[in-house]
Amino acid sequence: MFPSDSVLRFAPSPNGELHLGHAYSALLNRGMARAIGGKFLLRHEDIDTARCTPAYERQVEEDLAFLGVDWDERPRRQSEHMHDYAAALEALAAEDLVYPAFMSRGEIKAHVERFEEEEGRPWPRDPDGAPLYPGLDRHASTKERERRMSEGARFAWRLDVERAIEMIPALTWDEHGASPIGESGTIVARPLEWGDVVLGRMDIPTSYHLSVVVDDAIQGVTDVVRGRDLFYATSVQRLLQALLGLPQPRYHHHELILGTDGRKLSKSARDTSLRSLREAGMTAEDVRRMVGLPGRPADPSETALRSRGS
């Protein structure tokens, strides 16, 4: 299905323990890469330096070793590449595509509540359910922005998504997996659904979306294989790739491993963490079976991704 010069990656954030869902994603990525003779890379997405720790990073590598997942090249650690993200943010700023957004979380909440009360209808929300940024300061003058900054007001750099889609009106991506509602093939990106997303903060010149697209391009990633929970985020990431002139990978969103309660697993749920399973005496083969993969590592049949129960 994919050419042998494919580059795949597993990109967890070392801010907690990996669970069965991560195991599934890492095993799929590595299995697909090995089956086609492509590369498999590991990336530590640790821009959130307050929550990511070297201890969790070590544990990620130990968990992968336990699973028999090996990777090519030295893992890329995002916190070591802030200048790459800052350069991308500056390129967007030079096109007037980002603006300093001063509304705090509390101000956004108050604005949304006031609107909903007065208008009697819900304020628009993004695919994750968070209210869209009201953007009251989207068109503030340079003078006004400078005044607020000089007063020490806190802000985040947000994408002016309406301006961005004027520049890049039509965008699609090539989906080899399936969306949460089963679509695959050519998918139309809908970045407006996310509003003016945060692309950088005062102390960190980046965000998840920005660093992911910059890194996928720098690392030559051709195939993004990741959980369906990130399907909708692809719209924003495709827009950033187009604005920054970055190549477009193929996407393959895989099903999620759910807990017994039917909910997405979380890093705080210790019972499904790979460490606790390992400590309880489970083997890598047991974990493979638990996530529905064939017991024998590197079985090429795992490249034929099945869609279980969805």
Ligand code: GLU
């Ligand atoms: N770091 C992201 C996460 O842990 C994954 C990024 C991606 O695969 O695009 O959810």
